[in-house]
Every structure is written in structure tokens, then in C-alpha cells.
Amino acid sequence: MILELDDVRVTLGGSQILQGVSFTVAPTGVTALLGRNGVGKTTTVKAILGLVSRTGRIAFAGTPVQRLRTHEIVRQGIGYAPEDRCVFAKLTVAENLTLAERRGADHAYDLVYELFPELKARGAQAVGTLSGGQQQMVAIARTLLNDNRLLVVDEPTKGLAPKVVTEVAEVLERAAERVPMLLVEQNLALVRRLAGDAVVLAAGQVVHRGPVRDLLGDAALTRELLGVGKAA
Amino acid sequence: MKRHVKNLIPIAVLAVLLSLPYSTLSIPGVFDGAVNTPGSLQLLALCLLFAGLAVGYDLLFGRLGLMSFGHALYVAIGAYSAELAMKDMHLPLATAAVLAIVIGAAVSTLLGAVSLKGVGKLGTVGFAMVTLAFAQAGSILVGRDPKTTGGEEGLPLSTEKVPAAFVGVVNTVNLYWLALAYLVVVCGVVWWLTGRRIGRVWQAIRDNERRAEVLGLNPFRYQLGAFVLAGTLGAAGGVVHLLVTAGATPETTTTDFTLALLVMVVLGGSGTRWGPVLGGVLYTLLDHRLGAVATSDSVASLPAVLRIPLSQPLVLLGVLFVLVVYAVPGGLAALPNRLRRGGGAGPRRRQRSEQHRLGVVEGEPNRPHPDRVASEL
Amino acid sequence: MSTLVLLTLTGLGLGALYFLIASGLSFIFGLMDVLNFAHGALVTAGAYAAWRLTGHLPFALAVAVAIVTGAGLAALIETVLIRPLYSRPKDQILVTVGLGLALPALVQGIWGADARQLQPPRQLAGTVSLLGAKVPTDRFLLIAAALVVLAALKLFLSRTRYGLVVRAGVEDRAMVTALGIDVRKAFTLVFAIGGALAGLAGALGGVYFGSVSPGQGTSLLVFGFVVVVIGGMGRTDGVALAAAAVGLIQQFTNYYAASGLGDFAAVAILAVVLLTRGNRDGIQRLIRRAA
Numbered sequence: 001m002i003l004e005l006d007d008v009r010v011t012l013g014g015s016q017i018l019q020g021v022s023f024t025v026a027p028t029g030v031t032a033l034l035g036r037n038g039v040g041k042t043t044t045v046k047a048i049l050g051l052v053s054r055t056g057r058i059a060f061a062g063t064p065v066q067r068l069r070t071h072e073i074v075r076q077g078i079g080y081a082p083e084d085r086c087v088f089a090k091l092t093v094a095e096n097l098t099l100a101e102r103r104g105a106d107h108a109y110d111l112v113y114e115l116f117p118e119l120k121a122r123g124a125q126a127v128g129t130l131s132g133g134q135q136q137m138v139a140i141a142r143t144l145l146n147d148n149r150l151l152v153v154d155e156p157t158k159g160l161a162p163k164v165v166t167e168v169a170e171v172l173e174r175a176a177e178r179v180p181m182l183l184v185e186q187n188l189a190l191v192r193r194l195a196g197d198a199v200v201l202a203a204g205q206v207v208h209r210g211p212v213r214d215l216l217g218d219a220a221l222t223r224e225l226l227g228v229g230k231a232a
Numbered sequence: 233m234k235r236h237v238k239n240l241i242p243i244a245v246l247a248v249l250l251s252l253p254y255s256t257l258s259i260p261g262v263f264d265g266a267v268n269t270p271g272s273l274q275l276l277a278l279c280l281l282f283a284g285l286a287v288g289y290d291l292l293f294g295r296l297g298l299m300s301f302g303h304a305l306y307v308a309i310g311a312y313s314a315e316l317a318m319k320d321m322h323l324p325l326a327t328a329a330v331l332a333i334v335i336g337a338a339v340s341t342l343l344g345a346v347s348l349k350g351v352g353k354l355g356t357v358g359f360a361m362v363t364l365a366f367a368q369a370g371s372i373l374v375g376r377d378p379k380t381t382g383g384e385e386g387l388p389l390s391t392e393k394v395p396a397a398f399v400g401v402v403n404t405v406n407l408y409w410l411a412l413a414y415l416v417v418v419c420g421v422v423w424w425l426t427g428r429r430i431g432r433v434w435q436a437i438r439d440n441e442r443r444a445e446v447l448g449l450n451p452f453r454y455q456l457g458a459f460v461l462a463g464t465l466g467a468a469g470g471v472v473h474l475l476v477t478a479g480a481t482p483e484t485t486t487t488d489f490t491l492a493l494l495v496m497v498v499l500g501g502s503g504t505r506w507g508p509v510l511g512g513v514l515y516t517l518l519d520h521r522l523g524a525v526a527t528s529d530s531v532a533s534l535p536a537v538l539r540i541p542l543s544q545p546l547v548l549l550g551v552l553f554v555l556v557v558y559a560v561p562g563g564l565a566a567l568p569n570r571l572r573r574g575g576g577a578g579p580r581r582r583q584r585s586e587q588h589r590l591g592v593v594e595g596e597p598n599r600p601h602p603d604r605v606a607s608e609l
Numbered sequence: 610m611s612t613l614v615l616l617t618l619t620g621l622g623l624g625a626l627y628f629l630i631a632s633g634l635s636f637i638f639g640l641m642d643v644l645n646f647a648h649g650a651l652v653t654a655g656a657y658a659a660w661r662l663t664g665h666l667p668f669a670l671a672v673a674v675a676i677v678t679g680a681g682l683a684a685l686i687e688t689v690l691i692r693p694l695y696s697r698p699k700d701q702i703l704v705t706v707g708l709g710l711a712l713p714a715l716v717q718g719i720w721g722a723d724a725r726q727l728q729p730p731r732q733l734a735g736t737v738s739l740l741g742a743k744v745p746t747d748r749f750l751l752i753a754a755a756l757v758v759l760a761a762l763k764l765f766l767s768r769t770r771y772g773l774v775v776r777a778g779v780e781d782r783a784m785v786t787a788l789g790i791d792v793r794k795a796f797t798l799v800f801a802i803g804g805a806l807a808g809l810a811g812a813l814g815g816v817y818f819g820s821v822s823p824g825q826g827t828s829l830l831v832f833g834f835v836v837v838v839i840g841g842m843g844r845t846d847g848v849a850l851a852a853a854a855v856g857l858i859q860q861f862t863n864y865y866a867a868s869g870l871g872d873f874a875a876v877a878i879l880a881v882v883l884l885t886r887g888n889r890d891g892i893q894r895l896i897r898r899a900a
Contacts, residue, residue, distance in 0.1 A: 069791075071790055071791045082784065086787075099774070346880055357642075544718040546710050
């Protein structure tokens, strides 16, 4: 298991968002983290990275990381593409990428520019002037620049036009070929295309675990766990 | 604490304060001589005065979250205006005092409006800097015109215009009553208002200005109102200061004076009823004692390592201040609660999050300060 | 004409001094949202370090030590006192206030309250003739220093990795750590740079005034605040322009109006700027109506 969570609890602003989340992420393929809006998927992701206070055990490739600081956790080899992208608008594309470099970045640029030729062309452009889709590409490119052993991607297609969603999906597919991924997504078509396993959250805990195909094939279960029409 | 017990505390404190001039209690180390001697009464009057000034200042700092670094200006306006009115305009004390307070109100309205207009964009920090700058301007004005303002030396009290009751060592006790009256008035006004609707509005604005706006409140009006009130009370305090210290000194115009108020408020516990009172009294006593110790022979004979910090009261006070900010963030007023809870260790030990460590507010996007432009950094 | 030249250059010299102080403040605030009230104390530390060493060491070295003193002291303050308080920004300001009170008092305790004369090296002591005016040489040093600092800051931000981290951190601190970078090291570095600038300002301020005193740093700090508010917090270019403007207006007012009024004028400009900024809409409406 590349990532293990054991009884992770998070309290924010007085309410208990995560009440004992436990699951594992397989060392290959894409694991989808699903659930209704507001159930705590992003909070789980932030908990893994140490961006919110949490209790519980978190192990990355066997190493306990719950006591490490965020940058130390990331340096263990996690590439993080957050919800809302969080790219640095006033920096150029090239600068955004440079910032993300750690070990093994040199050869990684070949892959990145192969996947994202546009980013090479727009290297000197301020990221704030890019379209949403292009910014998402920057965010994903950042995760591919190092010898990361796990990619954590949070709602990469949020707010993007359908055509762009397809492009992002292709990129994620290529990325997932080489590195395991934990993917938070509301777009079930994308989940079906990319993910092998599903972890479903509800009421602050994991309520379902199993192959994506089985979950999405069961309409009643899907409706019950994920809500009608996904983007609630 | 039960409600009626709580209401008894102010009465009990007042009773004690009323009785002090009649008591021959002696507290060595704190007072030179018994409590009812002129020297001690003078010191006590100063303590009560600064307690009142601190309560007025805390209206801004603790209740509204407005970090003003120029409050000294209004105290100085009170002292200098009253003295100049008596000296140059030959007005009796009562009229001069009223005039001084009116000027204080007017200036605080003007400067408050200018400073606050920018608060939205500049934030707490900008407001602090601006109030500091205006106070500095006042300090410059006072220093510029030594003929009128007495320059570095200040102006001695024009005793001819002052009722005989306030003049002379024998009448020091009357200064004590005056200072006590001032404290009572300030506490009365501030405590009364904070208990009413306006006090809750102030608190709402302090906690979250944007939310208050969304609720249809105009923060500016309430902030300005508090600013003017604080400035007016400060000016009144300036008049009392003039009488108690028998003169107007440029010390009241300095940044250090405002910062002393800030220290008093934080030391005692800002935003509480008694915090500023405690802080004002304690700071004044400490400052006085440390000042006496600093110039004493016993300190002069100490080795340099000890002598140097002890010879400068501000060193110890500054260090004490830093310690209080760290160890006892709520000030002295918060101590009883902390001790009751057993040392103030928070509930359930939780791993500190990175966002917490970086000061990023959970739930809010980490937007840059509105006035910052990263590319132009 | 020669008066004009003299006033302009001395005004720019004063502005340069303000810039050195304000740039440190603005730099620290830009990344860390910390209003450093102890900045004045750092200026004083630099001033006294330079004063102690002038005459014993070559002047350039004395200034270098002042810079290092400011940087070292700032880094120490940041690591020990500021770092634990990032989640409590108001308390951060208060701690710097406490330091700002205690440190100059400590200096006073050691070296006394009186101003101590600073003897600049001979090359700086004279005047330079320019367009008929006799301008004190040290003004040119100040202006040169300010320009070098301005260029260095911009280079640091645009060309170095730490500069990149600072620029990114200003936008989104949390994301920078999520990229595996220890932002807190950048914080300490920024604080140290601010301290270095303060130390330099202290040393050159000592040359400008011909003396050092415990309260000098704090009184200069107020002008630093004025310049930062006018120039915009976190904007190095704006601060540079504001510093020049304030310095010039101060000198001209002192000469043409009345001595001492110049300081007052600086604060008056602040008031005007605040009023116009706060009433931008009102003024735009006024202009439209007048046009």
C-alpha cells in the first residue's frame, strides 16, 4: 500500500468533519475518493498533507508521516494538485514549474513538455492570464516534475468546459500509467474512465470500498452514496 | 461567578479606594510612607488616572480591535489646550477643561475619520501606522514652538487659574479624589456602553468586519464613534494629568506614552472590564518603583550585566510585556480562568497543522493582503 | 539655482535614508504580514555598531558589520520570538512593540541617552560642487546606497530561487509548503534581509546626522511608516517613489516655509494621500463634474 490512513479525525471550526477515516491506496492505478458535496473529501486530502490539524495514523510507503510537517511529507514523494489549482497567478508558467522542482526534475521536463506542449510555448506568460484549463495543466504538470511516488489530485475538472475535461482526462490517464494516484472527483464519467478502486465517504467516515465498476454499475447504490446528479 | 457577586465587586473596589486616604496602611517597597501621605496619594492618583486612560484606550484596542498607536495625542491635547487656555486666554480651570475636551473631540473626529477611511484597505497595520504618524505630528508641533508650548520642558500649571483646592501639597488628597472621579466616570461610560447594543455591535465589528457589513451595519460609523469617545475621554484624562503632575509635558506626546497604554492594557487583559484598570495601576506602580530603583545607589554598584537592564525601566517592562504576550495572552485578568483550567493546556493534543503554523486562516483562501502586489514586490 | 540643486539632492539623500528603512519594513510585511515595530531598534543596533567601529576599522567594514548586526539580530528575533506566533498576528505585532521598547532602552543603558558623535571618513566629510551648489558628499553615498539596494532587491526577487519562493509565498503560503518547500526558512531570510537593510540605514543615518542616539531608530521608523503607507505595502517601487517624494517635500518645506515644519509636512502628505485613497470615488465624481 502506498498510502494508509488509520482513524483520521479532523475538527474544523467546531464541527467534526472527519470522524475516523481509514482506507488504503494501492501502489498502482487510480483510487477514487468519492462522496457527496461537503462530506470531507478535500479535508481528507488536506489531512494527508498535514495542511489541517488531525489525529490518527497516516503512513506513506510504510513511513508514518503524521508527525511530519507538510513540506517534509511532500518531499517523501507526493505530488499535490489541489482543488482550485492554487497556481501562482503573478508568476510565469516557467516559474511555477521551477518552484515545484525537486529531485529528478531534469528528465521529467521532457515528459511534462510532451504532455503539455502549450506550457512550453507559454513559458514566459503570467499564469493568471491563462485559461482555467491551462492553469489546471500547470497544476498537474507540477506534480509530474519530480520522482513522485503518489499523485494526489483534487477535483481537476471542476469548472472546466467539456472539451477541456477530455484533455485533462487524457493527461491524467498518461500520468497514472507511471505513478499511482488518489483522485477526488465529482465527474463520474471521468471516475469510470480513470479509476480502478473507489473509496466513498459519508458522515465523516468511509462507508464503501470496492471496484469502481461495481459501484457505478449499481444505480441505486450510486444514488444513495453519491447523490443524484453528482454536482449537488 | 454568580451575577450578584459580580455586581458587588465594583462596589467593593470603590469602597476600598474611597477609604484609602483615611487609612494609615503602609506597604513598604511600594509606597514611601503610609498610604495617606501626600507622596503616596500622588502616586495613587497617577495610578487611578492611568487606569482610566487605559480603560479609554482599551475601548479601541480591546473592544473594537483597533490598534491605535497615537492615543497619546489626545491626552496631550487635553493637557496642553487646558494649560494654554488658562495661561494665554486667562480662562478659569473649569472653562479651560471644557474647551480642552471639546478640542479633543473635534481633533479625534477629524483624524479618526481620515485614519478609518483607509482601514478597509490598509487593515489593522495601516491604521496603526497612520495613528502613529498623526501623533508624531502632534509631537513635532509641540516641540517646534518652545515659546508657546514650553518645548522640551513643557509648561508648568498656571496655578492662579486653578481653584485653590487643587493646589499645594496639602491638597494632594483632592487630586486623588479627582483621579478617582475620572476613573469612575470612564469606567461608568465604557462599561455601560459595552453592555448595551452598541457594545455588541462593536464586538461584532471586532470579530469580523466583513460579516458586520453584510449584516447591514456600517462599521465606519461605529468605529468613528468609539474613536471620538476614546479621544474625548483621553483629552479629559489629559486635563487631569495636567493637574496631578502640575504641568503639561511633551512626554505625553511621545510614542512611548501610547505604547505604555498599550502595555497596560495587554498586561491587564484587553477587552475585559478590570484588565485595563489592573494594568494601569500595576504599570504605573512598576514604572515608578523601577524608576526609583534605577537611580538608586544599590543599582549603581551592581556589575554591569545587572546594572544596565535595571537602570532602564523600559528594558524590564518591555521584556515583561513580551513574556505576558507569550505566556499569558489574556493578560492578568485571564489568569484566574487559566489557573482554574489547570495551566491552560488546550483540549486533546492535536498535531499542529501547517496552516496553523503559517498563520493561514482555515476555511479562508490564502488571499494576499489587499494592498500587496506581488509582482511589484 | 544652486539652492534648488542643494535642496533637491539633500532631499533625495533624506529620501534615500527613508527608503532604506521603509524597504525593509515593506519587504517583511509583504511576505509575512508582520508589522515590525522592532525595526527601529534594528536601525539603532546598526547605528551603534557602525559608531563603535568607525575609526578602528575602515568605514566600509564598519558599515558591513552594521549590516550583519542588523541581519543577525533580525534572524534571531524571527526564529525565537516571531515564529511561534504566526497564528496570532496581533500578538506578533505586540511582541515587536515590546522589543521596540526594550532594545533602545538597553542601548541607552549601555551607552547613555546622549547622542554620540559619529566621525565619517575624510572622503565623506566634505562637499561636492555640483551646478554651483555645495552638496555634502554623504548625500551621494546615501542615494547610491538606495539605488544599489533597490536593484539588489529586484534582482533577488526575480532571479534567485529564494526570491521566487518569496514571490510565491506572498500569494499563497500554504501552497508553497505543499510543493515541498520550507517556507519558514524564507520567512527568516526575509526578516534577516529586512534587518540588514535596517542596519545599513542605521549606519548611514549616523553619517547623515553626524551622530547616533538611542531614539534615532524609532523616530526614523515613524517616517518609514509614513513612506510605506503612501508608497503601498509590499511595493518596492512605490516605496522608492514615496520615499523620494517625502524627502524632497520635507527639505523644501523646511527651507521655504519654516524649519521643523518639514517633518509636519510629511505627515500632512500622508493625510492627503489617505483622504484621496479613501475617497477615490468621490474624487472621480468631482473630476467628472468639473470636466
